[in-house]
Amino acid sequence: xxxxxxxxxxPRATSQTLPAFLTxxxxxxxxxxxxxLLGGMVPLYLCAHPTGERALPRPVTLDxxxxxxxxxxxxxxxxxxxxxxxxxxxxxPAYPGRFEREVNGFTVYVDFLVEDGDxxxxxxxxxxxxxxxxxxxxxxxxxxxxxxxxxxxxxxAEQQVNARVCAVGPFLVLKxxxxxHRQQGKDAFDLLYTLLHYDGGMEAAVAAFAAExxxxxxxxxxxRRALETFFRDENAPGPTKAAHFVLGPAAPGEAEDTxxxxxxLRRDMTLAxxxxxxxx
Numbered sequence: 486x487x488x489x490x491x492x493x494x495x496p497r498a499t500s501q502t503l504p505a506f507l508t509x510x511x512x513x514x515x516x517x518x519x520x521x522l523l524g525g526m527v528p529l530y531l532c533a534h535p536t537g538e539r540a541l542p543r544p545v546t547l548d549x550x551x552x553x554x555x556x557x558x559x560x561x562x563x564x565x566x567x568x569x570x571x572x573x574x575x576x577x578p579a580y581p582g583r584f585e586r587e588v589n590g591f592t593v594y595v596d597f598l599v600e601d602g603d604x605x606x607x608x609x610x611x612x613x614x615x616x617x618x619x620x621x622x623x624x625x626x627x628x629x630x631x632x633x634x635x636x637x638x639x640x641x642a643e644q645q646v647n648a649r650v651c652a653v654g655p656f657l658v659l660k661x662x663x664x665x666h667r668q669q670g671k672d673a674f675d676l677l678y679t680l681l682h683y684d685g686g687m688e689a690a691v692a693a694f695a696a697e698x699x700x701x702x703x704x705x706x707x708x709r710r711a712l713e714t715f716f717r718d719e720n721a722p723g724p725t726k727a728a729h730f731v732l733g734p735a736a737p738g739e740a741e742d743t744x745x746x747x748x749x750l751r752r753d754m755t756l757a758x759x760x761x762x763x764x765x
Contacts (some may be wrong), residue, residue, distance in 0.1 A: 487671045489726075490733050491542055492672060498591040499545040500528060501639075503587065506549050508638040510646050512572040515559035521629040522650045523598060523622070523659065524550030528549040528675055530650045532630045532682040539746070541678050542731065548594045552622040552651070553611050555599050566613040569595065573639065582608060583613040585650045588639060598622050600703070621704030623663060624697060625655040630641075653683055654693030656700075657761070661708035664715055664723060669732035673754065680757040687757070695764035710763060715757030724751035 488494060506526065513520060522530075525546025534543060557565065574584040574595055584595040597616035600623045601609050607618045626695040629649035638644050651659070657676065664672045683690040696717075698705050716723040729735075732743060 487547075487669055489670050489730065491545065491600050491730055491754050492676075492733060494545045494547070495591070498547055499591065501588045501591055501593050502546055502549055502597070503521045503634075505588065505595070506648070507636050507644040507646065508640065509549060509569065509574065510648055511597055511638075512568050513565065513645060515562050515568070516553070516557055516565065517649065517749070519554035519626070519676060520649060521552040521622075521625045522550070522648060523552045523625060523656075524548055524596075525671070526550070527610050527651050528679045529681075530559045530634070530648075530678060531630070531653050531656065531684060533684045535682060541674075541681065542680055544675055547592075548596055550596045550598060552619075553597050553599050553616055553623045554626060555601060555609065555611060557611050559612070564613040565597070565611065580619065584614075591756065602703075605703075607643040619659070619662075619704075620707070621655055621659045621702055624700060624702045624704075625651040625659065627654055628652040652693065653679065653685070653690045654695075654697045657690065657694045658697050658704045658708045658748050661711040661761075663700075663703045665707045665711035666720055668715065668726065670726035673727035674730040675724075677727050677750070677754045677757060680760075681753065687760070691760050694761050698765050709762070712758050712762045714754060716762075719751040719755045721755075724754035727751070727754045 525567055528544040569584050577583040577585040585592050597614055598619045599609050599611050599616035599734055600620055601618045608615045630652045631647050632650045634648050635645045659674050660672050675764045680687055715721055728747045732747050
């Protein structure tokens with residue numbers, strides 16, 4: 486679930502995603518080498534987070550997304566579905582294919598994504614859970630970064646885990662592919678945030694993105710098409726929607742500092758996207 490404006494994300498809801506992850510990840514211990522964290526949580530663990538009046542807001546999400554190997558199995562030691570149920574997550578009646586759990590009046594979702602070389606979209610059963618087909622997941626699994634995370638899980642227990650998180654190159658490719666297929670401002674914002682604040686620096690992020698072309702990431706053609714189509718200039722959908730996501734809709738007579746900030750965000754997004762395209 487995504488909103489088109491950062492202000493629509495209730496911090497009481499977004500604050501539940503890390504506890505949810507710290508509940509699910511230890512509960513799926515038999516699958517760790519076949520899982521990687523994807524989606525909106527990723528920039529939180531790839532980036533340095535600047536502060537200050539003009540700093541971008543921290544990335545937010547209401548979901549915990551996992552990439553999973555097509556053949557993932559624990560053999561005789563349970564299933565993905567049974568292990569999720571043991572941690573209080575159940576199949577969502579409203580959104581088939583998702584697992585959910587109510588937390589302090591809010592719903593946290595867990596989703597699985599898988600790559601199937603025979604088809605670019607659809608759903609495949611992995612172990613006993615449905616996973617949405619998405620090209621690029623295999624590269625995310627192959628290149629995952631190990632990140633140490635600490636915090637409190639949904640049971641109130643203190644957890645310290647080593648988690649596999651999508652590396653910056655595959656993440657940028659996946660986000661651009663998402664932008665191509667759904668044109669959501671949050672995807673553009675996640676791209677901008679990651680490129681501006683990657684902990685290895687923007688140049689390294691661009692180089693990692695370019696390496697995905699060399700590695701023949703199957704999502705790269707869509708990523709390139711998104712760059713060429715939606716980020717061609719400051720008035721294109723990518724830069725415009727990234728600024729909208731941060732600042733909300735432009736209004737006649739809005740404050741001058743807000744108008745200038747909007748222009749800066751659109752310019753930054755355009756320049757960052759141009760750097761990615763030039764690297765290919």
